[in-house]
Amino acid sequence: MDLGEKIKKYYKEAELYTSHGLLAEALEKYKSVEGLVKSTSNIRNRQGILKQLSIKIEETNHKILKLDGPKTTPEVAEDAQSLMKEMFSFDDPEARGSSALGGAIALAKFGQYDKAIEEFNRLLEYENLRLEAAKNILWCWIEQNYTDYAVSLYQKWRKTKLFPQKEAESLQKYFNELMDKTGMDHEIDGLESQRTVEPDSELDDDEILDISSVRFILPRGPKEGERTELEISFQSGKYIRMIISRREKDLVDSINPGDLLKDIVFYSPVAIFSGEGYVSSKNEIDAGPKKGDYSLEIKIIKIVS
Amino acid sequence: MAVINLKNRQIECKLVYYGPGRSGKTTNLEYIHKAFKKQVTGKMISIDTEGDRTLFFDFLPLGLGKIKGCDVKVQLYTVPGQVKYKATRQLVLKGVDGIIFVADSLAVRREKNMISLKDLHENLLKMGLSIRKIPLVLQYNKRDLESKGLPVMPVQKMEQELNRQLKVPSFTASALSGDGVGHTLNQALKLTLQSLQNEFKWAQ
CATH class of the missing domain: 1.25.40 (Serine Threonine Protein Phosphatase 5, Tetratricopeptide repeat)
Known part of the structure; x- marks a missing residue:
């Protein structure tokens, strides 16, 4: 088999392996073809072919890295979970x-x-x-x-x-x-x-922007699974505090100290970001104009994006 | 473990398609789903994939009708083939009654077949089962790729490497076109029902 035929054969194999999802095998073949092309100067459009091969190798490497990454266990649809x-x-x-x-x-x-x-x-x-x-x-x-x-x-x-x-x-x-x-x-x-009853935060106080409101899914009670949005009444670094009206009894009963909120959206005047928080306290206000309402405090543990 | 209700004359058994990643396990099930419409009793469920790779399992329920006076139902599953999903494979294997090992005929996948067969052996052992005793059929898949110019292992060589000690029935196949898929499944069902008959004497 002459060199040209060999290059064509190997390239065809690499393409077939790619189409069958056999990426490591495809990569090996692309590299073999690259080696053959590099070893001879007697090929028309040699530079163009090498460039094309380099793109193929990079693409395949990228796909392999993605697949060889850590095991992923995504949340599946409800019917799949039932099964x-x-x-x-x-x-x-x-x-x-x-x-x-x-x-x-x-x-x-x-x-x-x-x-x-x-x-x-x-x-x-x-x-x-x-x-x-x-x-x-x-x-x-x-x-x-x-x-x-x-x-x-x-x-x-x-x-x-x-x-x-x-x-x-x-x-x-x-x-x-x-x-x-x-x-x-x-x-x-x-x-x-115990060093602490609350989970540690990954964040320093000065890393956190001023937050004006948060949105999260209620973890329990009559409104379990519903999204709610609350305005921030006070913030000290990673601790944010909100007021819940006494008239919103269902909302008050749907969140408790100790709850971990895994999907909070934080709204700040300059950016929107998401993360996780821990409900560190929920207290009934016993004096002042807000008497009878509830003060809810969340400790921000992690910023995801 | 099969569910056998002798009073109502019903059997429900579980067959698992095992094998290395990309060997064609899901393609087997897809072909069965398409070609054996009369026997398919529910939709095929492929639980989440990454690209076109199985992350959890595929599931296809079949009803074979009356066999020896019993209503026979079969659940077909595939396992994820990638090495990193070993725990999921163990989970899917739980309660298995019969296995179809889908080996890849491509020469470049020779080692992957052997690693996967060893993995099956280990996982069965963990469940107190023996690869030599469980109903097992081998399928040498992707035979069609030889005609496309890819190096494919001779059947004799695959037999020697994968089936020399096991000595179980084996079939060549091209799951994409359906060649050999039905034969493989038929033989696996036959062995599984025979094994259940030896254990539970369900047949009239």
Whole structure:
């Protein structure tokens, strides 16, 4: 086979591999062709061909990098989540006969953390499922790298004595093991020794612009899942405070201290950006013109974009 | 694990298409969905893809009608082939009754086939199952690519590398055109139902 034929053959192979999604194989072939073209000066339009090949190699490299990146587990549509729950909750020893728990575990294993946490939170209401639901909630948060939030949640449960002694011990053992696996330095055994109950913020106070209002999805209660927009009445660095009118009882009941808001849109006079926040307090105002209204404080943990 | 209701004479079993990424597992299911309309009892669900790569699984329910007095339903699944989705493959394999291993005939994918077969072996072991005992069929896919000038491994070589010890039924196929897809599925169903018969004596 002469050189020209060889180049044509290899190039055709590379194109076919690309069309079949075999990118590493395509890349190798494009490089072989490039090597052959470079090795001889006796080719018409040599520079043009080399330029074309270089573009192909760059494009293929780019696609490979994108595919070889970290594992992605996107949130899927509701009907797909239902299928995951229905088809993969069977025979799960962790489910202990509860298809609801088994379904939520299946969702968590498929990386559908938000939906799974929503379901586990609902199951916390049932005494016989509470411990397993709590363990899975902690697991979900840690899997998403929200270790600080998992710690604060665990502390909150301990403080509110949500679990009887034996279950509390089981949860503590489980959580300690989970935290050990993260390899992070932590102190979760005694409440007194906590460095903080709130999750840490990634931000310095001076990194945050003045915010005029926020929009987020309500995490619980009668307005769960609805979007609300609130004006900022006071801001101190990463802490923002809002007033909720006493007349908006449903709104007041739909957000509580300890809630993690994963999708907040912040509006500032100069920019709109999104991030995450932690509800650090909610108090009824007991004096002044706003008496009876509620003051809600959110700590900004992360700016995403 | 199959659901067998002897009182109502119903069987529901699960077949999983396994194999390396881009070997044609989803294409197998797409062809079945298109060509076996009478047997397809619901829509094919492809749960999220990255480009055209499976991230979770594909699902296709089939109804085979009455076999030996039993109403037989089959759930077909594919696994994501990319190495990094091992945990998802383990999850999809849960409760499997039969497996179709889709190997890529392209010479450049030789090693990927072997790695994926080893991965299947390991995942089954974790579930307390043996690759030598579970109903298994091999499919040597993409045979058509030879005519397009791509180097394809001879069937004999693939048999030697993938099936020498397993000695399970194997089929050549071109899933895009549908060649061999039906034969592969038929044989896998036959082996699976036989295996369930040995275990549960469901047939009249």
